[in-house]
Amino acid sequence: MVLCVVSAGISASGDVKRDVAQAAHELLRVTDAGELGIRMMNQMIDVKRRTLPDVPDKFWQDFMAEVDPDDLNRLVVPVYARHFTVAEMESMIAFYRTPAGQKLVSKLPVLTEESMMVGRQWGMELGVRIARKLKEMVWYKRNRRTHLMFGRYSCVQC
Numbered sequence: 001m002v003l004c005v006v007s008a009g010i011s012a013s014g015d016v017k018r019d020v021a022q023a024a025h026e027l028l029r030v031t032d033a034g035e036l037g038i039r040m041m042n043q044m045i046d047v048k049r050r051t052l053p054d055v056p057d058k059f060w061q062d063f064m065a066e067v068d069p070d071d072l073n074r075l076v077v078p079v080y081a082r083h084f085t086v087a088e089m090e091s092m093i094a095f096y097r098t099p100a101g102q103k104l105v106s107k108l109p110v111l112t113e114e115s116m117m118v119g120r121q122w123g124m125e126l127g128v129r130i131a132r133k134l135k136e137m138v139w140y141k142r143n144r145r146t147h148l149m150f151g152r153y154s155c156v157q158c
Contacts, residue, residue: 020086025077026089028080030093030105031108034073038069045060
C-alpha cells in the first residue's frame with residue numbers, strides 16, 4: 001500500500017513530493033482552476049443571497065474578498081498527485097497550452113453551466129419515467145392473477 005502511495009507522488013507521511021506538487025500546481029494554473037472555483041463560489045453565493053435576502057450585499061462582498069482560489073488549489077494538489085503521474089500531468093499541461101486546450105478552458109464555464117441544465121432536465125425526465133414504471137408495477141401487483149402470462153413484469157418482481 002505504501003509503495004503505491006509513494007509511486008503516486010505522495011510520501012508515506014502524506015506530503016506531496018515537490019515535483020508532483022509543481023506539476024499539479026501548473027496544471028491547475030493552465031486550466032484556470034482557481035477562476036473556475038471563484039465562479040462556482042459566486043454562483044453559490046447568488047443562491048445564498050436568494051435564500052437569505054436579509055443579509056446585506058456588503059457581507060457577501062467582504063466574504064468574497066477574503067476567498068483566495070490558491071487555498072483551494074493547495075488542497076487539490078494531493079488529489080491530483082494520487083491520480084496522475086508527473087508525466088501525465090506534463091502531457092495535460094502541454095495540451096492546455098495549445099489553442100484547442102485554451103479554447104476548452106475558456107469554454108469550460110459555459111459548458112459546465114449548460115451541461116448542468118441539460119442534466120437537470122434529464123434527471124427530471126428520468127424521475128417521471130421512474131414514477132410511471134413504479135405505478136405500472138403497483139397496478140401489476142394488484143392485478144397479477146389476470147396478467148401472469150401477459151404482463152410486462154415477471155413474477156419475481158411480484
